[in-house]
Every structure is written in structure tokens, then in C-alpha cells.
Amino acid sequence: MVSSAEQETEVEELRLSIPPEPGYIAMARMFAGSVARHFGCDEDVVEDVKVAVSEACTNSVKAHRDRGNTEPIELLARLDAADVMFEVVDAGGGIDTALQKAIADSAATPAAGLYEGSLGLMLIQSLFPSTEIIRNGDHGTTVRFIVPVGFADNDEIVKLD
Amino acid sequence: MFTAPRLRERLVETVDQGRFKIIVNLQGVSFMDSTGLGTLVGGLKRVKEHEGTLALVCSSRPVLRVLSITGLNNVFPIHETVEQAVAAS
Numbered sequence: 610m611v612s613s614a615e616q617e618t619e620v621e622e623l624r625l626s627i628p629p630e631p632g633y634i635a636m637a638r639m640f641a642g643s644v645a646r647h648f649g650c651d652e653d654v655v656e657d658v659k660v661a662v663s664e665a666c667t668n669s670v671k672a673h674r675d676r677g678n679t680e681p682i683e684l685l686a687r688l689d690a691a692d693v694m695f696e697v698v699d700a701g702g703g704i705d706t707a708l709q710k711a712i713a714d715s716a717a718t719p720a721a722g723l724y725e726g727s728l729g730l731m732l733i734q735s736l737f738p739s740t741e742i743i744r745n746g747d748h749g750t751t752v753r754f755i756v757p758v759g760f761a762d763n764d765e766i767v768k769l770d
Numbered sequence: 771m772f773t774a775p776r777l778r779e780r781l782v783e784t785v786d787q788g789r790f791k792i793i794v795n796l797q798g799v800s801f802m803d804s805t806g807l808g809t810l811v812g813g814l815k816r817v818k819e820h821e822g823t824l825a826l827v828c829s830s831r832p833v834l835r836v837l838s839i840t841g842l843n844n845v846f847p848i849h850e851t852v853e854q855a856v857a858a859s
Contacts, residue, residue, distance in 0.1 A: 638801070656832040663803045728804035728840060735839045 621688045626681040627666070629673030629699070634666045637684050641695060644686040648693050648758040657736045658695065658756055664729035665697035665752040672701020672750065692755045700749040774805040781813035790822025793855045802833045807840060814846065823847070825855045 625640045627633035641662035645655045662684065669682045683698040730752075734740045737754035744750055777794075784792055792813065796802070814824045825847040828834060837843040849855040 653831075653835075656835065659801065660803060660832070660836060663801070667803060667805060728807055732804050732836065732839060 623686045625684040627684070629670045629679065629682055631667075631670055634663055634670065637666045637682075637697075638663045640684060641686070644695075645693065645756060645758075648688060650693075650756060650758055654756060661733045661736050661740075661754055662695060662697060664733050668729050668752070669697055669699035669701060669750070672699050672703070676700075676702050688758070689755075691757060693758050694753060694755050697752045698745070698749065699751075703744045703747065703750050774809045777806070778809045778812060781809070781816065785813075785816045785820070785822075790817045790820040791859050792817055792822065792824045793849075793852060793859065794824065794826050795852055796826055796828040796830065796833055797852075799828070799833055800830055802836055804840075807836065807842060810846065811842070823859060825849060825859060827852050827855050 623640075623644055625637060627637050638659045642655050642659045645658040646652075650658065666682060666684070672678075673680070673682065678700055680700045682700075683696075685694075685696040685698065687694045687696075730742065733752065733754065737756065740752065740754040742750060742752055781792065781794075794810065794813070799806075810824070810826070817824050826837075827849050828837070829850050834843070834848070837846070837848070847855070847858060849858060
């Protein structure tokens with residue numbers, strides 16, 4: 610499931626595909642945490658990445674279920690100069706743009722209204738303000754966020770596969 | 771998303787049994803996402819309808835961080851141990 614596009618010591622892109630089932634979200638979370646740790650993020654950031662990816666995958670699983678779509682959800686991590694970009698790409702019905710705008714415009718915290726739902730995107734955007742939510746036409750949504758990384762010594766890089 | 775339905779079921783069951791002072795022990799929980807938070811908020815709403823309380827026992831840093839980001843740390847009483855939560859209730 611995990612593939613490396615480059616040589617072991619020059620990994621620039623890692624991908625994971627998961628079935629759109631709740632039981633696989635933990636796997637996506639572990640993958641994202643491992644990647645963030647691999648690229649030198651400190652443990653607090655690793656935890657934030659795990660939360661963000663978990664939230665994005667939860668939304669994607671719901672979106673696929675709503676459509677009866679069994680296509681996989683794709684998780685991509687791409688290393689740039691000093692950042693790692695994470696993307697969760699689904700093929701669900703696409704995010705409700707009105708809801709997206711309401712969340713972006715809202716200064717209220719969930720505590721203010723004691724919301725039970727729709728907390729996921731707010732959490733991702735709170736953790737990573739650069740988060741982009743891109744509607745892929747009529748074929749799903751991409752949630753993208755950027756994480757600054759610190760590099761450990763290359764000798765400490767752990768092979769993921 | 772995977773385990774939240776079980777928590778929701780247990781909270782509903784507890785309220786249906788007429789118990790409105792609830793302590794949720796999160797000490798064994800190392801990760802919580804918005805589905806779990808939403809479930810706790812749902813439980814809080816239910817006990818509040820009966821003037822009850824819902825307190826959390828939690829010392830996990832990642833879980834506390836998520837509660838803090840969402841402002842829910844100001845909504846739920848949070849204790850480090852079950853004993854402290856019982857004493858405060």
C-alpha cells in the first residue's frame with residue numbers, strides 16, 4: 610500500500626490508498642504520523658498531523674458512503690524544500706461550499722454553540738491555517754495542508770516499507 | 771469515527787437509566803477526533819436537559835490539545851483522576 614517514488618534516502622513523495630471504511634482511518638493516521646516523524650517534525654506537530662489527516666479521512670469516508678462510492682481514498686505526502694505537504698483526496702460528492710464558507714467566516718468556537726457535528730474542518734484549519742479545501746469538479750474533494758519540517762540526520766531516517 | 775458510536779450508545783443508555791451526573795474516563799484514550807468530541811457534546815446536551823453534569827478524566831496531551839483548540843476545555847470540567855472527578859461532582 611505504501612509506495613516510494615524516489616530512492617530510500619531521497620524520498621520526496623509517499624502515498625497511501627485506503628478503502629473508504631472507518632476501520633482504515635487509523636491506518637491513515639499512523640501513516641501520516643510516521644511520515645511527519647520521518648521528516649523531522651517534533652512530536653506535538655506529529656500529533657497535529659494525525660488529527661488533521663484523521664479528520665480529513667473521516668469526512669472522505671462519509672462522502673464516499675453518501676455516494677455509495679467504493680473507490681479508495683488517497684493520502685499523499687510530498688516533501689518540498691522545508692515543508693511537507695499532505696493531501697487527502699476523495700471521490701465523494703464534494704464539500705458543501707456554503708458550509709465551507711460558514712466555517713471559514715465563523716469566529717465562533719464549537720464551545721460557543723455546542724456543535725455536535727462539522728467540527729472536523731474547523732479543527733484542521735485551526736491546526737494548520739494554510740489548509741486549502743479544493744473541490745475537484747463533481748468528483749470529490751482535496752484537503753491540503755502544509756507542515757514545516759525539521760530534518761534529522763540522514764543516518765536516522767527510517768525506511769518505511 | 772470507529773469507536774464513537776459505542777460511546778454514544780453508552781451515554782444514551784446511562785441517561786435513559788436516569789443517571790445525569792456522568793464522568794467519562796478518557797485515561798485510556800490516546801487520540802480523539804471531532805467525532806469523539808461531538809459524541810461528548812451530545813452527551814453533555816442530554817444531561818443538561820436534566821440539570822446534570824458531564825465531567826472528563828483526562829491527562830493525555832493530544833486529547834487535551836484538541837479539547838483546548840475547540841474551546842471545549844471551558845465547557846467540560848476536566849480532572850486528572852477519577853477520584854478528583856468524583857470529589858468535585
